[in-house]
Amino acid sequence: MVGAKIFESEQELSAFLRESEGPFQIQVGLHPSICSDRTGKANLVYNGTGIVEYEPQDQVATIKAGTTFSDIQRVLGQNKQCIPYVVFGPWKQTKIKATSPEDLTFYGVEESFPLSLDLPFGEAVARNTPVAGEAIFGNFRDWVLGLTVVLANGEVVKTGSKVVKNVAGYDLHKLFIGSRHTLGIITEVTFRTTPNELLNTPLNIDRRTGKSSPLRLNKETAADYSHHRHCVQRTRRSDFADAVKAAGEWVIAADYDSCTLYAHVPEELSRFPHDWVQYGDTPDVENPYQRKMMLKMKQKLDPTNKLNPGVFGFL
């Protein structure tokens, strides 16, 4: 990250983008683990941090996008609320019954897996990595109510709202969730919080315990596993047991509620009808209509391909 431009305010970032041509490799937040495949490549970082607004009674909070999950959970925890975000770490239970956000941590997986408490929330929203426990607790699309985004031309735009139900206009914030800052840089996130009491729901997630985790084995044998990639696969319920079996020893965790598999693989995974797979840092978009519309959207919002070119491969 040597030589990267680091911005802590939207205004500075906006002024810079108005005058600069790019291209920029962008990330939000400074934690080195957040771009496992691309660490060191970022040359533009937004690192605004802190809680902007928090209304415990309304269960809605707004934070600067560089704030990490652990910092957010700490503040929400004072009001017995949280983001029901399941992260990876070592623990031996296979059925999780959680009463506080700390209980939602799986230990024993290296920190660079893109679901970690050190991840800045804005970066997690931009990546939209499928979260474990999604079938019970929802995902970024369910939690995020609104975003502030700095567009490629430097304009600062607020999208969505601060209320839990809203159908006014197009849901622009949904477009930016999972867009990896290719359409704009997420600088502020408004989201709904969850009472800790609701965490008291068993999750049907199996995972490799600390010592047998493929990632732990990699470290201990010190073999060259650099060609392994993190991957997430989601299938139909009817195919999921076969998918877990096919991924074999490389499985990190399997969420039987949302039929999502987390693995660290040396090669391509077996595929199943209607499934989708996301390898490492480059999400593979397979649907031709989606690819066509993503290209059109990118050309419309970032015509000079200034923001994170190449992140989706074809964009």
Next chain:
Amino acid sequence: MVRFCIANNLPYTPRGAGTGLSGGALAALGGVIISTKRLNKILEIDIENRCLRAQAGIANKRISDAVAGQRLHFAPDPSSQSVSTLGGNIAENSGGPHTLKYGVTVQHVLGITLVDTEGEVAELGGPVAGYPGYDLLGLIVGGEGTLGIVTEAWVKLTPLPEAVKTALVSFRYVRDATETVAAIISSGTIPAALEIMDRGILAALKAAFNLQFHPEAEALLLIEVDGGTNQVVNDLEAVERICAENKALEVRVAKDESERQELWKARKKGIGAMGRLAPTIVTHDGVIPRSKLPEMLDTVYEVAAKYNLGVANIFHAGDGNLHPCFYFDDREEGIVDRVIAAGEEVIKYCLELGGSITGEHGVGTEKLDLMPLMFSPENLALQAAVKSVFNDGSLCNPCKVLPNQKSCVEHQKRWRGVAW
């Protein structure tokens, strides 16, 4: 059909059952109305994977009915669900009384087939939830039929809860009911539904159906909790305790399904019953942070008094989604203008409290003028840019969602003349 319209430069407007409340089904510039009503088949039911593929014109409730035997349902339940179509629900991102726990339509749509604005058939998503890349499905659901015409969809089927408990709680003041809602939500219990009806609705229900409530009741709160058998018992106890702490006059708990339906009657028949109060009603739709409900309701009553209008409130309190209903006789000269002015004042106050101009009815043609109050010029420009990616012309469903579209402004008075 879409290609025919393009070739002949004809505007076209998709339409489901036409039950929308914001003018979304109106052919704002004339032209062709493309109805999905005959696309009414269920194409595939996949119980094991808890999903179903149906055509867009199927009535919402028929989906749930088709899988009720397997103890599954399609969770979005707008009040119009016996007639409103899946396609219409997708266009409007419909909610309903159970939104509080189960979410709105977008959370239950896994994939769609659509005819895009060039007349090509395309698919997004499928029976497996979520996919990497831009969330285009999340944009089209709630796009009010301006980003293409949805013809089929894969929807998620949700297990019916093991147990359900419903309570109808009477309060002397509507403020006590709204404060109870705030207390329940902040306690961490999320009921399946939290619905408030005020004295105007009570009067209508008594007049229309002879429903009887506690004699001193000025507000009713309908609470439904669902889930596992033990959890429901615990949740109901917690809720009853909170009601008692907030000055509830009476708590009626349904003992069985028929009593539950009886309690729901107060909510479901409320709007219809208003026909007993006046020949015309206009239902508004605004959202506020739920802790501001008491303050907001006071304002609704003040605004109604200022414009000398009758008002009754029946709404999704748990979501902070208000439905003030002005009732009046539209034959009275000048009254329609007063109703419009009062409605706009209420919606503006929702915005002042940090809310939204619509929670579930959509912008349609009704709320075009209010969009600039909620969104900055930069945001509206971005919305227009995003729309143009899907719909770059002026033929597909013109004059909806975004204000100041070419050739729409001059027609606005005509819609108002027709609608109001």
